[in-house]
Amino acid sequence: xxxxYYIDKIADYVGREVTIQGWLYNIRTSGKLMFPQLRDxxxxxxxxxxxxxxxxxVWEDFKKLTQESSIIVTGTVSKHPKKDEFELQxxxxxxxxxxxxxPITPKDHGVEFLADHxxxxxxxxxxxxxxxxxxxxxxxxxxxxxxxxxxxxxxxxFTPNAAEGTTTLFSTDYFDLGKVYLAQTGQxxxxxxxxxxxxxYDFGPTFRAERSKTRRHLNEFWMIxxxxxxxxLYDDMDLIEDFIVYIVERVLKNRSKELxxxxxxxxxxxxxxxxxxxxxxxxxxxxINKKNVPLIRKKADGSEEEIRPFPWGEDFGAxxxxxxxxxxxxxxxxxxxxxxxxxxxxKRDPDNPKVVRGVDVLAPEGYGEIVGGSEREDDLELxxxxxxxxxLPMEAFEWYLDLRRFGSVPHSGFGxxxxxxxSWICKLDHLREAIPFxxxxxxxxP
RNA sequence: UCCGAAGUAGCUCAGUUGGUUAGAGCAUCUGACUGUUAAUCAGAGGGUCGUAGGUUCAAGUCCUACCUUCGGAGCCA
Numbered sequence: 001x002x003x004x005y006y007i008d009k010i011a012d013y014v015g016r017e018v019t020i021q022g023w024l025y026n027i028r029t030s031g032k033l034m035f036p037q038l039r040d041x042x043x044x045x046x047x048x049x050x051x052x053x054x055x056x057x058v059w060e061d062f063k064k065l066t067q068e069s070s071i072i073v074t075g076t077v078s079k080h081p082k083k084d085e086f087e088l089q090x091x092x093x094x095x096x097x098x099x100x101x102x103p104i105t106p107k108d109h110g111v112e113f114l115a116d117h118x119x120x121x122x123x124x125x126x127x128x129x130x131x132x133x134x135x136x137x138x139x140x141x142x143x144x145x146x147x148x149x150x151x152x153x154x155x156x157x158f159t160p161n162a163a164e165g166t167t168t169l170f171s172t173d174y175f176d177l178g179k180v181y182l183a184q185t186g187q188x189x190x191x192x193x194x195x196x197x198x199x200x201y202d203f204g205p206t207f208r209a210e211r212s213k214t215r216r217h218l219n220e221f222w223m224i225x226x227x228x229x230x231x232x233l234y235d236d237m238d239l240i241e242d243f244i245v246y247i248v249e250r251v252l253k254n255r256s257k258e259l260x261x262x263x264x265x266x267x268x269x270x271x272x273x274x275x276x277x278x279x280x281x282x283x284x285x286x287x288i289n290k291k292n293v294p295l296i297r298k299k300a301d302g303s304e305e306e307i308r309p310f311p312w313g314e315d316f317g318a319x320x321x322x323x324x325x326x327x328x329x330x331x332x333x334x335x336x337x338x339x340x341x342x343x344x345x346x347k348r349d350p351d352n353p354k355v356v357r358g359v360d361v362l363a364p365e366g367y368g369e370i371v372g373g374s375e376r377e378d379d380l381e382l383x384x385x386x387x388x389x390x391x392l393p394m395e396a397f398e399w400y401l402d403l404r405r406f407g408s409v410p411h412s413g414f415g416x417x418x419x420x421x422x423s424w425i426c427k428l429d430h431l432r433e434a435i436p437f438x439x440x441x442x443x444x445x446p
Numbered sequence: 447u448c449c450g451a452a453g454u455a456g457c458u459c460a461g462u463u464g465g466u467u468a469g470a471g472c473a474u475c476u477g478a479c480u481g482u483u484a485a486u487c488a489g490a491g492g493g494u495c496g497u498a499g500g501u502u503c504a505a506g507u508c509c510u511a512c513c514u515u516c517g518g519a520g521c522c523a
Contacts, residue, residue, distance in 0.1 A: 030486090031479040050480075067473090081481070101456075106484050107472050108458055112515050168521075185523090210521055211447060223523060296519080298448075304519090317520075360523095369523060417523030442515075 007043035010077055010086050019074045020045065020088065023123070024065050024099075026106060034062050038073055038088070044125065046080070047073060047088045054090065061093050067105075068123070070096035118437060119446045129258035130433055133251055134422045138203075140250035141224050141416075144243055145201050150226060153193030153200035155186025157207075161396035168210045170219075182207035187413060188345070188400050190227035191376060194411050195403055201226040213441050215430040216318075216368050218419060220439035227413035233347075233357040233375040236412035237333055240361055240371055241276050243416075244331060248272045251425055262426050268365065269425065271329040280336045281355065284324045285310050293323045313338040318368060325362045331370070335359040344386040346374040347410075359414070367424035373414025380404040 005018040022040030029035070032051035037044055049062050065071065075088040103113075104120055114121045121127055145152070158172075158180040174180040186202040193200035203224045210217065228239070248269050251259070259266060279287075294306035295314055310320070316334075325332050336355040339348060346356035358374035377383045383404055387397050422434035432438040437446065 026484085028482045028485055029479085030482050033480045033482075035482050035485090037483090046483080048481080052480090083483090101474055103456065103473090105457065105473050110458070110516085112453095113457070115515090206523080208522070212519090212521060213516095214518070214520095217522070221523065298520080304449090315521085318518095372523060415523060420523055 007038070007040050007045045009042075010045060010088075013077045014079065014086065015077065017074065017076050017091070018088070019072060021072045022070070024067060024069045024071060026067065027062070027065060036062060036065065036073075036090075038071070039123075039125075041128070045086060045088055047075060047090045049090045054092075058090070058093055061095055062090075064095070064098060066099045067102040068099040068120075070099070072096065115432065115438075115443060116446075122436060125261055127433065129261040130422065130426050130428065131436065132258045133255050133262075133426055134418070134434060136251050136255045137247055137421055137425065138222075138418065140247045141203065141243075141418075143250075144246050145224075145226065148199070150199045150201050151193070151197045153190060153197060153202055153227075154204055155183060155189035155202045155225075157183050157204065159183045161393060168208050170207050170209045184208050185223070185225065185415060187225050187227065187415065190225050190413060191400070191403055191411065194227040194229045194413070195407065195409070198230075199226070199228045211441055216420065216423075217440075218431050218435065218438055219441060221420075221431075221435070222418040223415050224418065225413060225415040227411065229409050229411045231375075231412040232410055233335060233359060233412060236373050236375060236414060237278060237335065237359055240333070240359070240373060240414055241274055244276075244361070244371070245272060245274055247421065248425065259426075264425075264427050268329070268427075272364075273330065276331050276333050276361070277328050278333045278335065279324070281334060281338065282312075282336070284316070284320075284334045285312060287327075288316075288320050288323050291323045293319050295320075313340055315341040318366075321362050321368050322366055325364055325366070328364065330364060332362045332364075333359050334362065342374070344390045344392065345376050345383070347377045348382065357412075363420070363424040365424065365427065367420060370420045370424060371414050371416045373412065375410065375412040378404060378408045378410050380408065 005013065005020055007020060010018070020038055020040055022038050025037040025039040025044055027034060027036040034049040036047040036049065038047055049059065051059050072094040073088065073090055074092040075090040077086055078089055080087050102120070103117055104124065122131065158174060160180055169181040169184060171179045171181050184206055186204065186206070190200055190202050193202070201224055204222065205220055206223050207220050209219065226239070228235070231239070252266065252269055256266070289309040292308065293310070294308045295310050295317070296304050296306055298304055316324070324334065335358065336349060336352075337358045337360070339346070339354060339356045342356050342358050346358045349355045349357055356374065358372070360369050361371035362368060363370045377386065380401060384394070384401060387394055419431045419434035422428070423431050426434070428434060432440060
């Protein structure tokens with residue numbers, strides 16, 4: 001195989017001649033010296049071009065370069081005289097292409113402009129750092145699953161019916177079989193997998209046609225959904241906690257360089273240790289009421305009313321999550337939710353049928369829900385009556401009910417949104433930077 | 447879908463109570479500089495002021511509609 005050199009490994013070649021293939025990130029000139037910044041996807045290195053050390057041709061070639069021109073540069077690796085890094089004493093250059101004037105400059109840009117140029121924006125150092133952290137998080141998820149006896153059990157993306165709500169699905173035509181929907185979760189299929197393989201997970205893109213326009217929502221996002229036979233809610237919470245700690249530790253260990261580029265406060269991540277606080281929905285409502293945070297509800301005439309105390313049974317909004325989380329330095333697990341606020345498949349607490357054995361994990365620093373999980377209803381009669389209560393088409397769930405007919409066992413699982421975790425760990429302003437090409441309500445390009 | 451905000455040079459923005467030739471920084475181009483770090487300095491080019499209509503002697507500025515985008519809410523991961 002051809003010998004290739006990359007900037008992130010350049011320290012191994014001090015004093016030796018190497019060839020770097022990449023793009024010009026920036027160039028500064030100072031009389032008979034030029035300082036091109038060369039990037040290759042693994043990092044950025046400064047080149048030093050001295051007019052008296054190179055041929056006339058090389059000097060003229062460097063003068064022609066524009067930002068993002070593609071080049072192959074040969075030179076000797078040396079220590080930077082002022083900084084604790086390496087630079088390249090340039091000897092030769094081969095120009096692959098002189099780039100047209102590049103729209104993204106090292107100066108500030110607005111959100112819309114950057115979003116329109118997402119295909120170029122991903123070249124910027126911060127975006128590269130985020131994508132590296134994303135990769136580490138995904139790899140950590142898969143490694144954790146592999147090391148702990150889970151089997152990958154991917155679910156279909158075309159699904160014939162809705163797993164949760166029905167209003168928030170994208171649909172498309174499927175030959176002569178009518179409409180199919182893009183999966184908003186693979187959970188029901190993962191449950192079938194858990195009955196076959198014990199512990200499984202699916203991992204893939206999911207789609208929600210919610211007309212939501214906030215920094216915490218994408219219409220296409222990636223989710224990992226583990227599902228475990230013979231796990232109750234408490235086993236589920238133990239696993240979630242262990243899993244999240246593992247992921248954060250992996251990023252701290254392997255992506256410290258990227259976190260530094262993102263100016264992330266590492267101490268906030270180092271605090272993410274076991275055990276996570278576990279509070280019931282009722283206790284969370286107490287905290288909300290103690291802080292006097294109202295529920296804001298729209299009235300028929302369009303005006304808003306503030307309701308205090310917080311009415312039992314309502315789901316939390318962003319201000320309520322914030323009130324619950326702000327006293328802690330690590331993710332908070334809120335469990336035992338009112339059944340009316342949650343999906344049909346969640347198991348009712350036998351001691352209190354008004355609540356279900358579900359858990360939401362709220363990330364620190366205002367990042368909201370990163371994990372939602374539950375023990376699943378394993379009783380055939382209860383499950384089918386809940387399907388009816390939710391007005392879901394029974395025939396579409398016959399296969400799912402089979403799982404309760406043929407060796408039903410207690411089981412649990414959860415789903416974790418990858419972009420929300422990336423966003424939290426990188427402390428991003430918006431989910432759109434946590435995925436290469438975000439799909440938002442008002443943006444489906446590039 | 448609802449509430450709020452914004453559209454002026456390639457980009458980020460300024461533009462006064464409506465007033466005569468629409469400004470700056472960056473980017474681009476030309477030049478100076480042998481250690482630059484968002485380099486600096488000198489010069490040049492670059493505009494359908496989102497679109498359409500209206501008020502006025504006069505509209506980037508005021509009014510109406512539309513378009514686009516941004517922020518938030520609800521829903522959720």
